[in-house]
Amino acid sequence: MTVAAQTTPTTAPGKSSGGGGLGRYILVRFLLIIPTVFILVTLVFFLMRVVGDPISASVGGRLTPAQLDARLAEAGYDRPVLVQYFEYIGQIFTGDFGRTLTDNREISEILVTYGTGTLELVFYALVVALVVGIPLGRFAAYHRDQIPDAALRIFAILCYATPVFFAALLLKLVFSVWLGWFPLGGRASTETQLVLDRISGSSGINIIDALRTGRWDLISDVLSHAVLPAVALGLLTAGVFLRLVRTNLIGTLSMDYVDAARSRGVREGRLLRKHAYKPALIPIITVMGMQIALMLGGAILTETAFGWRGLGFQLAQYLGARDFVAVQGIVALLAVIVALTNFIVDVIAALIDPRVRY
Numbered sequence: 001m002t003v004a005a006q007t008t009p010t011t012a013p014g015k016s017s018g019g020g021g022l023g024r025y026i027l028v029r030f031l032l033i034i035p036t037v038f039i040l041v042t043l044v045f046f047l048m049r050v051v052g053d054p055i056s057a058s059v060g061g062r063l064t065p066a067q068l069d070a071r072l073a074e075a076g077y078d079r080p081v082l083v084q085y086f087e088y089i090g091q092i093f094t095g096d097f098g099r100t101l102t103d104n105r106e107i108s109e110i111l112v113t114y115g116t117g118t119l120e121l122v123f124y125a126l127v128v129a130l131v132v133g134i135p136l137g138r139f140a141a142y143h144r145d146q147i148p149d150a151a152l153r154i155f156a157i158l159c160y161a162t163p164v165f166f167a168a169l170l171l172k173l174v175f176s177v178w179l180g181w182f183p184l185g186g187r188a189s190t191e192t193q194l195v196l197d198r199i200s201g202s203s204g205i206n207i208i209d210a211l212r213t214g215r216w217d218l219i220s221d222v223l224s225h226a227v228l229p230a231v232a233l234g235l236l237t238a239g240v241f242l243r244l245v246r247t248n249l250i251g252t253l254s255m256d257y258v259d260a261a262r263s264r265g266v267r268e269g270r271l272l273r274k275h276a277y278k279p280a281l282i283p284i285i286t287v288m289g290m291q292i293a294l295m296l297g298g299a300i301l302t303e304t305a306f307g308w309r310g311l312g313f314q315l316a317q318y319l320g321a322r323d324f325v326a327v328q329g330i331v332a333l334l335a336v337i338v339a340l341t342n343f344i345v346d347v348i349a350a351l352i353d354p355r356v357r358y
Helices: 020-031 033-049 054-062 065-075 081-093 107-142 147-161 164-178 190-197 206-213 216-253 256-263 268-306 311-321 324-352
Strands: none
Touching: 020 033, 020 324, 033 081, 033 324, 054 065, 107 147, 107 216, 107 268, 107 311, 107 324, 147 216, 164 216, 164 268, 190 206, 190 216, 206 216, 216 268, 268 311, 268 324, 311 324
8 A cells, every 4th residue: 555545635424525515504504495485384375274265254244245256256265275375376486475355455565664663673682682691691600500590590481481472561561651761662752753754765674764863862762662672572582592601601611621721720700701602602693593583473472562563563463354365475474584594594603613514
């Protein structure tokens, strides 16, 4: 055997030489978006049909049998369900989500009008979750098995075990009714909303439009309306982040390289800041996509409790009116948002942690 043969590099099983592993991982994760959205849209479509056709469910009691039959034939709901399903899937792929039955609005218009409100609320809630969960998780890990750690673990359990609607009602009772610190609901006061709606090229995101005006009274009004909804929705995820950071920090502090640094006399506080903190944040990134999906689900209850006019608020209204066409369209968009968010989070996690690539 020659020396050249002995020194020929080998590739580990399951890994490709070069960066092919990451490329394949990103491609597979991207392609998984299609079946994810497809399955969810399919489930929603057939579950909505369990109680009958959308027109009979929404306005059937206000029409004569002849008028109802005419409406069903006009909308195509008198055809077999499978024919309706394949037609609906074809419309979604062309970007046509249909029109609502109750107010005859295009679903795409509703998504554009109210989607920004939900996006703004989820952003605020995510900020609350990160600001509360990560520092408290770090503090709990530093005081492991002490009284502060036990108290924070109970706090984390209460955060993700408390129903969002109950947290919303409790926050409104204490901070709006009793103390009067924050408004009871809405995205902004009536005067502020009128000013923001008149801005040329309005983004629909109140805080961005308020910042564009440069008026501190508008900015403070928007933020004061956002505090309680953001806390009600954000604490749900803050508890998850707190437990994740604490658990992973404790695990990282027991690693061999941390023990080696400790044996060299490095102080515990420095070990926590310099050696264990960043690796413990990787799981936060990997679960963030799932938590954003949970936030979108929680946004329905939060927006309804605070009168926050977003997609969740509108979805609750259309559910009450039994407008299944609107419900299908909004759920389809939420499915796309969740799938894309998970894809982006997975790519970021793969770039940060090379172990995710294989």
